[in-house]
Amino acid sequence: MQNIELLTPGHWADYELIDSGDFAKLERFGRLITARPEPQAIWPKSLTETEWKRLANATFRRDARNEERGKWQLRPGTPEQWWIEYKYRKMCLRMRLGLTSFKHVGVFPEQAANWEYIYDRVSEIGQGARVLNLFAYTGGATLAAAAAGAAVTHVDSVKQVVSWARENMEASGLNGVRWIVDDALKFVKREVKRERRYEGIILDPPAYGRGPAGERWILEQQIDELLETCAQLLVPGHGFLVFNLYSMGFSALLARGIADQFFGRCDEGQMGELYFSDRSGKSLPLSTFYRFAR
Numbered sequence: 001m002q003n004i005e006l007l008t009p010g011h012w013a014d015y016e017l018i019d020s021g022d023f024a025k026l027e028r029f030g031r032l033i034t035a036r037p038e039p040q041a042i043w044p045k046s047l048t049e050t051e052w053k054r055l056a057n058a059t060f061r062r063d064a065r066n067e068e069r070g071k072w073q074l075r076p077g078t079p080e081q082w083w084i085e086y087k088y089r090k091m092c093l094r095m096r097l098g099l100t101s102f103k104h105v106g107v108f109p110e111q112a113a114n115w116e117y118i119y120d121r122v123s124e125i126g127q128g129a130r131v132l133n134l135f136a137y138t139g140g141a142t143l144a145a146a147a148a149g150a151a152v153t154h155v156d157s158v159k160q161v162v163s164w165a166r167e168n169m170e171a172s173g174l175n176g177v178r179w180i181v182d183d184a185l186k187f188v189k190r191e192v193k194r195e196r197r198y199e200g201i202i203l204d205p206p207a208y209g210r211g212p213a214g215e216r217w218i219l220e221q222q223i224d225e226l227l228e229t230c231a232q233l234l235v236p237g238h239g240f241l242v243f244n245l246y247s248m249g250f251s252a253l254l255a256r257g258i259a260d261q262f263f264g265r266c267d268e269g270q271m272g273e274l275y276f277s278d279r280s281g282k283s284l285p286l287s288t289f290y291r292f293a294r
Contacts, residue, residue: 004252005272006283009112014084017276018055020284021045026052029097029105030084036060036103038284046280060103072099083171086140088116091147094171095138096164106138106164110274110286111204114242115144121200121240121293122148131200132191132233134184134226135209139165139177141202141242146174150200155180155187157211183211185222188229199239201230206246219245223258231262240293244274246286255290266292 009015016028022045025038035056045052053059057078062070074080081098084107093115097106118141122129127149133142136154138161145152146169156162159181169177180187184205205226207219227243234241243259252271260266269292277283 002256002267002269002271005270007113007272007274007289008276009110009116009274011088011116012086012109012112014086015109015112017278017284019045019047019052019280020278020282025278025284026055027109029107029109030082032057032078032082034058034060034099034105037062040285041282043282046278046282058099060099069101070103071101074099086112086115088112088119091115091119091144092172093140093143093147093168095140095143095168096171098164107140108137108286110276111140111244113274114202114244114289114291115140117291118144118200118202118240118242119148122150124293125150125199125238129199130197131202132188132198132230133202133204134188134230135204135206136165136202137161137204139168141204142177143169143172143174145200145202146176147172149176151176151178153178153180153198155182155184157181157183157209157215159212181212183213183215185226185229186211186215188226188233192229192232196233197235198233199235200241201234201239202242202244203227203230204244219250224262227258227262234263237294240291242289242291244287244289250288252288252290255288259290259292263292266294268292268294 014030019026020041059073086093129150131145131150131152142154256271271290275285
C-alpha cells in the first residue's frame, strides 16, 4: 500500500505563506504581499487584522453579486504586474504575476513540488521527450519540462492565458513549446485519432471551466473520459503522469484510484497533498496529487 505523502516545495526564495486563517491567506510573492480568500484556511488567523492591513500591498475583496469575481484594493505605489523566479538544479523559471478579477495572480506556488518532479523525469528520459500539459494555465509545468529539454504541447482554453505562458517562456530563455488554445477533452480525442504519443502527461483540471467555444467542463462528469483518452496517448511502459486536483473533497486516494482504472496500477506511484506552512506553523493544504513514472 502506498503512503500518503505531504510535500512542500523547498526552493522558493520568492514565495512565503506568512499567515492563514478565517478563510484567507497572507502571502509574499517576491517583494509584494497579497491577502486573498482561501476556503481551506478554516482556523483563526495568528496575526491581527491590523497586522494584515499593515503588511498587505494588495487585498482581494469579493464582489457581493458574484462569488467568483472581485477587486483588488492596492496600497499606493503597488504595481499590478511584477516578476518572480523559481530555481532548481539548472532550471531558472521567470514568471510574470498579475492581479486578476478571479483572485489568482498567475502562479500556484505549491505546484513547484511537481515542477521539480517533471524536470527530473524529463531529464531521465532525455532531450526531445514529448510532454503534454493540459489545463496548462500560465505554464509553470510547461517551463519545467522545457527547461529539462522536452518538446512540450501546452493546452489551455483561454487565449490570454496561453499568451501569458508564452511571455513566461520567453522571459525564462526557453523554447520548444507548441501552443494550443482548445478544449482539453476535444484536443486529446483528436490526438488519439492522429496516433500521437507522449512520454509525459500533466493534468491539472479545475472543478469547473469553459472551453474556447463555451464548452462546459465539470470535473466529476468528465474526468473519467479524459483519463481514458489520455491513457491512449502515454507511451506504453515508458513515461510519466502528473495528475493534480484542487477540488475540495477529492482525496489523493481518489486521484490514484481514478488514474489506476485507466493507466493501470503502478506500485512506484506517489500520492499525497501539496501544502505550505505559515510562520506560525499552521499547515495549509492546497491540492492533492497522484504521479508515477515507469
